Amino acid sequence: MDVEVRPCLEGDLPELFELFRKVYQYNPNMVKKSYFDWFYKETPFSKRPGYAFYLLLESNSIKAFAGSLPTEYRLDSKVERGCWIFNWHAFAPGFYGLYLWEHLKEQFGTVFFSGLTEEASRIYKLKEIPVVECTPRWIGVLNKDYCKSILGGDDECWGQFGPLSSLPGQEVFPVDRFEDHEEFFLEKLLNVRGYCRRTGAFLNWRFKDIPGHDYQLVRSANGQYGVFRIEKIKGYDQAVTRIIEWVFDDRLGLEALGLVCEASQSEGSILIDFFSTAPQPGRFLEHYGFLPEKDLGFTIPRLFRPLKPSSGISFGVDRSLGPSTDRMFSDWYITNADNDSERIKL
Numbered sequence: 001m002d003v004e005v006r007p008c009l010e011g012d013l014p015e016l017f018e019l020f021r022k023v024y025q026y027n028p029n030m031v032k033k034s035y036f037d038w039f040y041k042e043t044p045f046s047k048r049p050g051y052a053f054y055l056l057l058e059s060n061s062i063k064a065f066a067g068s069l070p071t072e073y074r075l076d077s078k079v080e081r082g083c084w085i086f087n088w089h090a091f092a093p094g095f096y097g098l099y100l101w102e103h104l105k106e107q108f109g110t111v112f113f114s115g116l117t118e119e120a121s122r123i124y125k126l127k128e129i130p131v132v133e134c135t136p137r138w139i140g141v142l143n144k145d146y147c148k149s150i151l152g153g154d155d156e157c158w159g160q161f162g163p164l165s166s167l168p169g170q171e172v173f174p175v176d177r178f179e180d181h182e183e184f185f186l187e188k189l190l191n192v193r194g195y196c197r198r199t200g201a202f203l204n205w206r207f208k209d210i211p212g213h214d215y216q217l218v219r220s221a222n223g224q225y226g227v228f229r230i231e232k233i234k235g236y237d238q239a240v241t242r243i244i245e246w247v248f249d250d251r252l253g254l255e256a257l258g259l260v261c262e263a264s265q266s267e268g269s270i271l272i273d274f275f276s277t278a279p280q281p282g283r284f285l286e287h288y289g290f291l292p293e294k295d296l297g298f299t300i301p302r303l304f305r306p307l308k309p310s311s312g313i314s315f316g317v318d319r320s321l322g323p324s325t326d327r328m329f330s331d332w333y334i335t336n337a338d339n340d341s342e343r344i345k346l
Contacts, residue, residue, distance in 0.1 A: 083104065085112070
């Protein structure tokens, strides 16, 4: 069998984008070269030039592909290398997807992944990889009436939510970018033992260099920070606010939320949400009026462009990570900053 795995080249992009138009018909970003270059070409933790998007070819025909995002992660204070896998697709079940996965595992050692397809689920089960099928989510409400009329549910559902608490910013302030050289350490503040490194260079690449997105950054002088994005609900004048990163203690978080709420209300946002495996930042948000989604008793959509129900945000790690608190990776800080689930598709 004549099989080859290699990084894609500029000359592969026309054929690859034609495949993307079929596979990712609801994500037109994938056929924009500026977006593809941002996502897969010489990203902050890359060690080689060119694209980190891999093709599996048989007789010179593309049978599978996968994008890799090289990363460095801290685990028990040690720094190790790995990669996140995105846009992993095989055009036939069985050999091709697994062969490509093993190639990336050999290249990078630790493989992080997000999203569950039928083929992916089969391989995870085969390899006995632990999977978190629904990342914990916290929700705060800015306008109950609009939430009820647009998102569904009744007075009893939305009546669980109280007003959000916040304070004017004194020590927390907006910034355009982070300093490339700085790094944010999370072990003590968030009570975690593992996370992918949050350097200024990575956060700037992830949130400010990305084409077609508008993220807002807030921070304190002592190394605490947050990132959020306000997203219009498709077909409505109202919006929702997605907190992507929340690395504040209980005191400064109250000020940071004041800045988030001010920006959100100015753009007609009706709801704020945040996804995290680490419970600590969510518990701080609960002090200000957020509620954990798991306790609500009804489902709030996770997708707003278009507005529709969706499965939870899933992820897993193909590596022995030692004893963990539980299979929800609650001693890790993994958020939507680590995956592509919250980025604008339509």
